[in-house]
Amino acid sequence: MASDAPRFQFTVKATDGKARTGEIAMRRGTIRTPAFMPVGTAATVKAMKPEDVRATGADIILGNTYHLMLRPGAERVARLGGLHKFMRWDRPILTDSGGYQVMSLSELRKLTEDGVEFRSHIDGSKHMLSPERSMEIQRLLGSDIVMCFDECPRADRPLAEIEASMELSMRWAKRSRDAFDAGEEHAANSALFGIQQGALDQGLRARSAEALREIGFDGYAIGGLAVGEGQEAMFGVLDYAPGMLPEDAPRYLMGVGKPDDLVGAVERGVDMFDCVLPTRSGRNGQAFTWNGPLNLRNARHAEDLSPLDERCSCPTCARYSRAYLHHLQKSGEMLGAMLLTEHNLSFYQQLMQALRDAIAEGRLAAFARDFRHDYLGA
16 A cells, blocks of 8 residues: 555546546555546456456446445455455445344344344354444455445435435434544544435435535545436436535545446536446346447347447457357356456446536537447437
């Protein structure tokens, strides 16, 4: 870790409408924004070696507090030198708080003011996750960007329930801030992000943003979206939610998304993203291309010697045909998942670089229009 580098410094280098491009400087490296973070749930980006993830252009990856606390255990990771050393990734890592995963275990959890008591989906063992324990786990892992502990209800829940959940998340945000600051050595080298909640309600989003501003964070996430509400509703929230958050801090849209989601969110002022879609799709035969997604299991690819995407510079597109990738998928060969994952992650990073360039050159509107025409046929 470079001791002379800043702990956390966000710089906006250019704007185009609401969109921004810039850099986040941290001890373990610089993150170019807008940034897409590949998801390394259990200390691995599935089907990829860390050096190959970096080769796609990724500056930062995401780790999952819930899964790592259960297996192999945060204390064990700490004894083995921390998450970076354990998985051989020497650049920044953002860890989520575990709140979303625990909330998805509705049949296995009990929610109180203190936190969430839940049973492991692995072996049924009982655990307690609170703001303080979440901060402790992320400290033990050695996370560079720590997420505060929150609750994430579905957008279709009753408004009173969403309001109560948002208020609980804001109380938990303050407890997360206090617990994070108490770990002085970790806090001196890492950053803490707050999470705005409020589902699809503008008034609740405003109250949440005000509470987070009062507490103070290095960055701010927009939570509670990409949970089934659809793109139109999500964009409706993004038309106002990023502007409620501080301009001098990065804005992170959690769990998003499809390539056209990313373009629309960047246009609305979002700086950071993560999503399992490129890796999960790669394991299921789907490839993202500049001309839209492809299903490599489709028979029309069986004798097609063309690459996945003529415009893609990744090793998969340079070396392998659609026909071969179709064969790997139909045969259930693990190489098929590896090659499609490599391509998908490369495509996402190429898209982010194209967005950064378009913002810097003041041509984002034209880029977005051309992208939608090619990708969506719109």
